[in-house]
């Protein structure tokens with residue numbers, strides 16, 4: 567059973583958060599994390615971001631995607647307005663960093679992000695958000711405002727016991743390197759992205 571393995575306060579550039587590690591196993595090196603703003607009011611809809619891990623974007627500031635900037639924007643918003651970032655160990659839409667780098671190598675040859683996964687015999691997106699729902703239940707969250715552009719994340723909440731109040735868009739301006747990636751998100755996955 568998924569449970570809280572450890573928790574502590576963490577001061578960050580965006581302010582102080584409570585960080586909680588969730589896993590079935592105590593010795594897990596890659597637990598899912600909840601990063602929670604101090605004054606979060608659970609009696610109102612809670613601002614929640616489901617964020618899938620992206621080491622290239624978040625740690626190394628890759629320009630190929632907007633994950634790092636989305637995480638920063640979400641931390642900023644949540645520190646100001648209360649809420650929770652559920653940080654999911656779903657690197658590369660859950661294909662892992664080795665496969666993501668293989669997919670990037672194919673993208674260098676001209677395949678888009680979806681085609682590259684399919685060419686590797688992998689699904690375009692191998693994620694589900696059941697574990698994020700489980701984490702919200704452990705935290706006793708009843709109703710959410712979801713920070714996302716991804717309709718799949720909204721569907722997972724709507725199909726769960728958690729009430730969906732509204733979506734908060736989390737759009738980052740595209741760059742020349744991320745333009746094609748964002749276009750594929752919109753055209754193939756139906757992401758709710760406004761034209762710039």
Ligand SMILES: Nc1nc2c(ncn2[C@@H]2O[C@H](COP(=O)(O)OP(=O)(O)OP(=O)(O)O)[C@@H](O)[C@H]2O)c(=O)[nH]1
Nearest residue numbers: 617618619620631656657658659669679714715716
């Ligand atoms: N397979 C693959 N994964 C990628 C690629 N670029 C980014 N990713 C992964 O895509 C995921 C992006 O996840 P999220 O930030 O949760 O975002 P999302 O599903 O786009 O939805 P939003 O909530 O709108 O941001 C991360 O796990 C990245 O590692 C790529 O080219 N190929």
Ligand SMILES: [Zn+2]
Nearest residue numbers: 620623631633
């Ligand atoms: Zn990324």
